[in-house]
Amino acid sequence: MKKSLFLSFLFLLSISLLAETPLQSVYVDFGPAASPGLNTASPTNGIYWNNHTALTANSSIALVNGTGTASGFTLVNVNVWLANGGSGFGGLVAPDPALLGDMAVANATQDYFFVQSGTNGTNSASIKITGLNTTKGYKFYLFGTRDNASTRITQYKLTGSIVTTGTLQTSGTAVGANSANGNNNNIYTTPILYSDVNGEIKIEVGYTTGGYGYLGVMKVEEYSAPFVNVTGISVSGNNIIADGATTQMSAVVTPANASVTSVTWSVSDASIATITSTGLLIPKKNGTVTVTATTKEPNSLIFGSSQVTISNQLTRFPVTLKVIDQTLGAKTNKATDQNGVNVIAYLSAGLAPAFWTNWWYPFYDGETGISGAQLAKNTNDWTWQAQLQAVPGTYQWNPYMKTLGWASMNKRIIYYGQTDNLSFTISPTGEITGTTQVVISATKFPVTLKIVDRTKGVKTNDQTSNDETNLYIAGGTVTNAAVSLYTESILPTGDWWYALYSGVARCPGGIAIEKSDTAWVWSATVNASTGCYAWKPGAKSIGWKDINTTMYVYNAADANLPFNVALDGTVTGLTSLLIPADVSTAINNASSRNVSVQPTLFNEKVTVTGAENLIEIYNSIGMRVVNKQVTGNVVINTISLSKGAYILVVDKQRSFKLVK
Numbered sequence: 001m002k003k004s005l006f007l008s009f010l011f012l013l014s015i016s017l018l019a020e021t022p023l024q025s026v027y028v029d030f031g032p033a034a035s036p037g038l039n040t041a042s043p044t045n046g047i048y049w050n051n052h053t054a055l056t057a058n059s060s061i062a063l064v065n066g067t068g069t070a071s072g073f074t075l076v077n078v079n080v081w082l083a084n085g086g087s088g089f090g091g092l093v094a095p096d097p098a099l100l101g102d103m104a105v106a107n108a109t110q111d112y113f114f115v116q117s118g119t120n121g122t123n124s125a126s127i128k129i130t131g132l133n134t135t136k137g138y139k140f141y142l143f144g145t146r147d148n149a150s151t152r153i154t155q156y157k158l159t160g161s162i163v164t165t166g167t168l169q170t171s172g173t174a175v176g177a178n179s180a181n182g183n184n185n186n187i188y189t190t191p192i193l194y195s196d197v198n199g200e201i202k203i204e205v206g207y208t209t210g211g212y213g214y215l216g217v218m219k220v221e222e223y224s225a226p227f228v229n230v231t232g233i234s235v236s237g238n239n240i241i242a243d244g245a246t247t248q249m250s251a252v253v254t255p256a257n258a259s260v261t262s263v264t265w266s267v268s269d270a271s272i273a274t275i276t277s278t279g280l281l282i283p284k285k286n287g288t289v290t291v292t293a294t295t296k297e298p299n300s301l302i303f304g305s306s307q308v309t310i311s312n313q314l315t316r317f318p319v320t321l322k323v324i325d326q327t328l329g330a331k332t333n334k335a336t337d338q339n340g341v342n343v344i345a346y347l348s349a350g351l352a353p354a355f356w357t358n359w360w361y362p363f364y365d366g367e368t369g370i371s372g373a374q375l376a377k378n379t380n381d382w383t384w385q386a387q388l389q390a391v392p393g394t395y396q397w398n399p400y401m402k403t404l405g406w407a408s409m410n411k412r413i414i415y416y417g418q419t420d421n422l423s424f425t426i427s428p429t430g431e432i433t434g435t436t437q438v439v440i441s442a443t444k445f446p447v448t449l450k451i452v453d454r455t456k457g458v459k460t461n462d463q464t465s466n467d468e469t470n471l472y473i474a475g476g477t478v479t480n481a482a483v484s485l486y487t488e489s490i491l492p493t494g495d496w497w498y499a500l501y502s503g504v505a506r507c508p509g510g511i512a513i514e515k516s517d518t519a520w521v522w523s524a525t526v527n528a529s530t531g532c533y534a535w536k537p538g539a540k541s542i543g544w545k546d547i548n549t550t551m552y553v554y555n556a557a558d559a560n561l562p563f564n565v566a567l568d569g570t571v572t573g574l575t576s577l578l579i580p581a582d583v584s585t586a587i588n589n590a591s592s593r594n595v596s597v598q599p600t601l602f603n604e605k606v607t608v609t610g611a612e613n614l615i616e617i618y619n620s621i622g623m624r625v626v627n628k629q630v631t632g633n634v635v636i637n638t639i640s641l642s643k644g645a646y647i648l649v650v651d652k653q654r655s656f657k658l659v660k
Contacts, residue, residue: 024065025066025219025222027108027218028052029051029105029108029216030112031051031085031112032083035086036089037083038107038111042068043068047066048065048068050064056080057079060076074129074130075129077125077126081114083111083112083114085112090171092110092147093109096184103217109217111216112214113125114215118335127203132200134194134197136225138194138220139192139223140158140193140201142187142188142218143188143215145184145214146182146183146212147171151173152207154168154214156215157203157206158201158204160194160195161196161260162296162297168186169183169186170183171210194227211337228257229259232304234254237306239309240313246283248281251279253295258297262295263293263295264293265277265278268290269290272284273289276355280369282353288310317432319387319389319390319424319426320387320388321345321363323409324439326441327440328381332409333382337403340375343384346358346397346400350395351390356369363386373385397421413531414531417566440567444529447533447563449473449526450522450575452519452520452579456520460551462541465541466541470540470541471499471500472497473526497538499524501513511525528565536548539551552579555620556645557644561574576621577621580618600657600659601658605639607634607636608635610650611630611651612631616648616649618646618647625646626638638660645657645659
């Protein structure tokens with residue numbers, strides 16, 4: 001009896017050791033065929049390598065194992081790939097064996113295959129390994145890197161008998177050992193996997209963050225690991241007793257050495273609670289729900305269940321936030337960066353699910369655990385949206401985009417007000433009032449830009465060479481200049497100036513000069529989509545420079561005149577510049593009265609002494625902003641005045657230059 005038990009123990013031990021020792025190992029170096037690609041010689045450190053350099057779909061290579069003999073496997077490109085490498089392209093040129101083991105070979109780690117958002121019409125690419133033994137197991141080691149300070153996270157999805165997904169951060173500030181900005185110390189390693197019925201495992205490379213995915217080195221180990229079927233699943237989790245709380249469900253698979261330990265989660269009533277792919281149970285309302293974990297083992301129906309009671313939940317109502325882009329993505333999407341995953345939003349507390357952050361929330365699908373977020377590409381618009389649940393109250397949200405540096409759309413690509421946050425209210429009965437959607441029109445709206453010259457051409461016209469053809473819009477183009485993240489011209493492509501008078505064929509918006517007893521008006525009507533813009537008037541007679549340079553100084557700090565076009569086409573801001581008649585004709589500088597103004601560099605108030613009748617203040621574009629009847633000493637409240645230069649006139653006799 002003892003001898004029989006001992007022999008059984010030896011047999012089980014031999015099976016265990018056999019399963020832990022690979023039958024063969026295969027090494028692959030991915031990189032371009034020409035420079036900066038570098039093939040790995042065989043043998044290197046006693047290991048034979050495969051160099052895969054073909055980038056086209058259906059290209060293949062028969063793989064040898066680490067001893068140099070045929071492995072029986074073939075590597076096949078499913079899609080078209082991109083490739084790069086070398087020290088100039090962020091490869092790892094000095095790998096450390098202490099960190100990467102037998103994959104630390106410089107020629108292998110410094111070049112790579114990669115995918116880039118939107119390139120080749122996709123955000124991912126795949127290879128597959130064929131010729132695998134369906135009765136054996138395979139462990140994959142995948143390495144990728146790119147020396148870059150921006151965060152880039154590659155996602156690997158392996159599909160054989162089951163689907164296995166994992167991630168590897170390849171880039172980011174100090175992501176690697178010794179504060180390197182490229183990965184130099186981590187390898188994504190799978191558990192032992194099994195092929196599909198055709199003896200194949202597909203490896204799809206994509207990304208979760210940063211728009212790039214990398215594959216530089218791969219090792220595949222083959223094991224004699226007989227498939228062990230799942231016989232049972234035990235599910236557990238806590239009741240939810242606090243409003244908005246969640247519970248993490250747990251599934252224990254038996255036997256412990258089952259070949260497939262992953263499960264699929266589901267709930268009996270999605271109106272009571274939902275569950276994520278990782279088993280996080282999220283309540284919607286009070287009640288009892290059955291949570292089920294089903295094995296992912298092919299052709300198996302094994303599952304386990306547990307009941308969870310949910311109590312003390314406040315009533316929540318659905319609310320859908322939308323960004324409706326009628327430009328079909330021209331405003332909100334960028335095919336070469338963050339393609340289809342670009343629009344996000346800040347949400348005030350209570351809008352995002354408990355397991356998610358409030359500082360950004362996706363308006364597209366694909367983020368783990370998020371449901372109801374999607375980008376719908378409709379015939380007439382692209383709608384980015386998020387479906388949320390919230391208790392009665394007032395909330396704020398702020399739509400913004402990754403390609404704007406994770407900044408608000410407002411005042412960058414669109415304009416809906418000086419405040420970036422949008423507000424809405426949910427009543428106790430679920431009625432929603434306020435702003436829950438932003439509609440970005442594809443329409444461009446007319447904007448008329450004017451120079452009103454009260455000198456009636458004395459300042460602005462040049463009778464000798466540019467008679468009545470002197471003024472134009474300068475500054476290269478009229479652009480969204482509120483920030484530097486985004487620019488959009490409202491002038492014809494390639495134009496650097498636009499006439500503020502009629503008769504120029506390429507400037508159809510130019511308007512004939514309007515002459516009256518009080519002023520000459522130079523103007524042009526251009527078209528602008530929603531956004532924030534700035535323009536500068538220029539003159540030919542002063543050497544094709546902006547008029548703020550010498551002709552009429554309206555702002556010593558900045559010649560740009562900003563204006564905004566709202567979502568509905570409403571135009572606000574400085575679309576008109578007034579050039580007043582010469583100050584010398586209105587002010588008697590010969591006055592000897594003792595008048596003083598303090599301070600000339602002011603903030604909240606200005607004190608004037610010696611006035612007898614009238615105090616006027618004019619802004620930088622000649623508009624009177626203060627008109628006050630006074631006698632003697634007076635304090636002028638200037639809190640409401642914007643920063644800039646002003647002229648203060650006392651009794652139409654004395655003038656003072658002020659700056660706030």
